[in-house]
Amino acid sequence: MIIIKLGGxxxxxxxxxxxxxxxxxxxxxxxxKKLDEPFVIVHGGGSFGHYWSVKYNMHTKPAxxxxxxxxxxxxxxxxxxxxxxxxxxxxxxxxxxLPPTDFVFGNKPITKKVKEIxxxxxxxxxxxxxxxxxxxxxxxxxxxxxDRIMSMLANILKPKLCVFVLNVxxxxxxxxxxxxxxxxxxxxxxxxxSSKDVTGGMKRKVEEAxxxxxxxxxxxxxxxxxxxRIIDAVKRKKFHGTLxxxx
Amino acid sequence: MIIIKLGGxxxxxxxxxxxxxxxxxxxxxxxxKKLDEPFVIVHGGGSFGHYWSVKYNMHTKPAxxxxxxxxxxxxxxxxxxxxxxxxxxxxxxxxxxLPPTDFVFGNKPITKKVKEIxxxxxxxxxxxxxxxxxxxxxxxxxxxxxDRIMSMLANILKPKLCVFVLNVxxxxxxxxxxxxxxxxxxxxxxxxxSSKDVTGGMKRKVEEAxxxxxxxxxxxxxxxxxxxRIIDAVKRKKFHGTLxxxx
Numbered sequence: 001m002i003i004i005k006l007g008g009x010x011x012x013x014x015x016x017x018x019x020x021x022x023x024x025x026x027x028x029x030x031x032x033k034k035l036d037e038p039f040v041i042v043h044g045g046g047s048f049g050h051y052w053s054v055k056y057n058m059h060t061k062p063a064x065x066x067x068x069x070x071x072x073x074x075x076x077x078x079x080x081x082x083x084x085x086x087x088x089x090x091x092x093x094x095x096x097x098l099p100p101t102d103f104v105f106g107n108k109p110i111t112k113k114v115k116e117i118x119x120x121x122x123x124x125x126x127x128x129x130x131x132x133x134x135x136x137x138x139x140x141x142x143x144x145x146x147d148r149i150m151s152m153l154a155n156i157l158k159p160k161l162c163v164f165v166l167n168v169x170x171x172x173x174x175x176x177x178x179x180x181x182x183x184x185x186x187x188x189x190x191x192x193x194s195s196k197d198v199t200g201g202m203k204r205k206v207e208e209a210x211x212x213x214x215x216x217x218x219x220x221x222x223x224x225x226x227x228x229r230i231i232d233a234v235k236r237k238k239f240h241g242t243l244x245x246x247x
Numbered sequence: 248m249i250i251i252k253l254g255g256x257x258x259x260x261x262x263x264x265x266x267x268x269x270x271x272x273x274x275x276x277x278x279x280k281k282l283d284e285p286f287v288i289v290h291g292g293g294s295f296g297h298y299w300s301v302k303y304n305m306h307t308k309p310a311x312x313x314x315x316x317x318x319x320x321x322x323x324x325x326x327x328x329x330x331x332x333x334x335x336x337x338x339x340x341x342x343x344x345l346p347p348t349d350f351v352f353g354n355k356p357i358t359k360k361v362k363e364i365x366x367x368x369x370x371x372x373x374x375x376x377x378x379x380x381x382x383x384x385x386x387x388x389x390x391x392x393x394d395r396i397m398s399m400l401a402n403i404l405k406p407k408l409c410v411f412v413l414n415v416x417x418x419x420x421x422x423x424x425x426x427x428x429x430x431x432x433x434x435x436x437x438x439x440x441s442s443k444d445v446t447g448g449m450k451r452k453v454e455e456a457x458x459x460x461x462x463x464x465x466x467x468x469x470x471x472x473x474x475x476r477i478i479d480a481v482k483r484k485k486f487h488g489t490l491x492x493x494x
Contacts, residue, residue: 067371071341075332078344082329085322094318096382097325102348105360113352116384123386124314135343137363139370 001118001159002039002234004032005150008046008131009167009201010224011084017051018076020083024224028165029087031227035234037160038121040153041084041095041128044146048080049073049131053143060143062107062136070141073133081130088126096125100132100144104152107136107144114156147201147208154212161234162212164205165224170242171206185245186214213244220244248365248406249286249481251279252397254452255293255378256414257471258331264298265323267330271471275412276334278474282481284407285368287400288331288342288375291393295327296320296378300390307390309354309383317388320380328377335373343372347379347391351399354383354391361403394448394455401459408481409459411452412471417489418453432492433461460491467491 006028013019032039044050053059056069081097088095103113117127131146147164154162171181171189181189188210191203209219222229222241232238253275260266279286291297300306303316328344335342350360364374378393394411401409418428418436428436438450439457456466469476469488479485 067341068339070372071336071343074343075329075336078325078329078332082322082325085325089318089322092315094314096318096321097346098348099344099346101345105363116352116382119384119386120382125317125382135363135367135372137366139366 001121001157002035002037002161002163003150003153003157003159004039004041004163004165004230005146006041006043006084006165007167007224008044008050008146010165011043012046012048012080014047014050017047018079019047020080022083022087025084025087026091028224028227029091029093031231033091033093034231037234038118039126040117040121041126042146042149042153043081043084043128043130045077045080045131048076049133052076053133058133058141058143060145060148062140062142064139065141070133073143077130077132081128085128088128094125095128096120098127098129100129100134100149102129104134104144107134107142109152109156111156114153117153118157145204147205151208151211154217155215159217162209162217162219163230163233164209164219164221165227165230166205166221167224169223169240170221171202181242182239183243183245184213186247209244213246216246218243218246248368248404249282249284249408249410250397250400250404250406251286251288251410251412251477252393253288253290253331253412254414254471255291255297255393257412258290259293259295259327261294261297264294265326266294267327269330269334272331272334273338275471275474276338276340278478280338280340281478284481285365286373287364287368288373289393289396289400290328290331290375290377292324292327292378295323296380299323300380305380305388305390307392307395309387309389311386312388317380320390324377324379328375332375335375341372342375343367345374345376347376347381347396349376351381351391354381354389356399356403358403361400364400365404392451394452398455398458401464402462406464409456409464409466410477410480411456411466411468412474412477413452413468414471416470416487417468418449428489429486430490430492431460433494456491460493463493465490465493
């Protein structure tokens with residue numbers, strides 16, 4: 001089984017609120033159709049949910065956030081998710097929408113529910129989930145990022161590969177020269193040592209990727225504008241991107 | 248707390264696939280805004296999910312139904328649900344979408360998840376769920392009707408009132424003369440004695456209503472084209488429709 005995260009910066013235009021990149025989504029979905037093993041999709045919020053969570057000052061820490069904000073973030077995610085689902089359906093695949101409310105209670109995964117996601121993927125359905133505004137309990141809510149969902153699912157499902165589909169080729173050792181790091185074997189990349197995350201969520205992705213690879217699974221960062229690289233990785237073990245080797 | 252089911256025949260035009268009745272939805276939502284106690288919304292599938300479940304021959308009994316059918320029913324429900332959510336948001340309410348995947352495992356409710364729905368309703372959110380195509384496990388799926396969700400939620404949450412919003416005034420003792428039954432105190436109405444359900448799902452609604460009222464809760468059938476009757480019932484205990492008295 002493979003878990004694939006479609007980054008918000010690939011499936012939306014982050015510069016403009018509520019602007020999906022439908023062609024990019026379609027292109028990725030057409031390529032995913034070639035995968036001949038079960039997979040699960042997680043997607044980010046980009047100029048939908050991420051945009052609104054910033055507007056309403058909502059974070060990953062549970063707190064008493066504005067209810068209207070929760071509602072707006074949630075609805076914007078449903079809107080983006082619908083676009084992703086429609087692309088899968090249009091390409092004659094069988095998406096099945098599972099907002100994280102399905103498999104999360106408070107901010108912890110429900111193991112037996114997560115395990116059913118794998119069963120669904122092994123039947124003829126493609127489970128699709130996404131980063132979201134969630135109810136925590138005790139009048140609190142929080143943002144659960146798609147990146148965090150990746151490590152949640154990976155911990156329980158132990159996929160053969162976790163793929164983060166990005167808007168860049170992978171992790172750069174130097175953002176100026178765009179020198180790509182092609183493989184990491186547990187060593188901490190520079191980005192985790194710098195205090196500021198200037199690369200739009202890359203630091204958080206790297207943190208989740210490190211967590212997953214430390215548990216023995218391979219994590220692959222790949223450019224979503226070249227989706228055939230996902231197929232090369234899965235079918236031919238050719239990783240044109242950044243591979244975090246599972247230890 | 249109150250649980251309100253918006254019937255598929257009120258929020259869609261059942262004669263034509265994928266045709267929402269947006270004005271009816273808006274009208275109901277504007278009236279629900281006047282409720283000054285927590286409520287939860289359940290809605291049906293009408294010319295969206297219900298239409299497709301018939302097309303793909305899917306039923307409430309778990310079975311190995313066509314995966315594409317599951318996907319199509321699910322997606323059509325997301326489409327209809329989005330229209331309902333948008334109406335709530337437009338009216339400055341705070342809907343929070345909870346597909347039944349949230350609180351169901353197999354075909355049983357998850358009590359601790361259902362209890363959180365009440366907590367959400369007591370905070371400033373309006374939980375909105377709907378009849379849906381669900382994964383059962385063991386390669387099986389099934390249709391969970393909105394009517395069934397009503398008794399599931401009522402059993403655990405013990406609401407003060409369950410409202411079924413219909414496209415007719417209530418339950419008729421005689422469908423020809425349209426003589427309304429205004430109150431039932433546990434006696435079986437004629438419709439449950441006849442073998443055929445010619446009134447488009449009314450029999451199933453009455454069955455769920457009887458189950459709920461037998462557990463001591465009041466159930467009210469009301470015409471969604473006259474939504475102010477919901478307010479009359481809740482605020483002034485005037486029931487213009489059919490009241491199933493809780494025993």
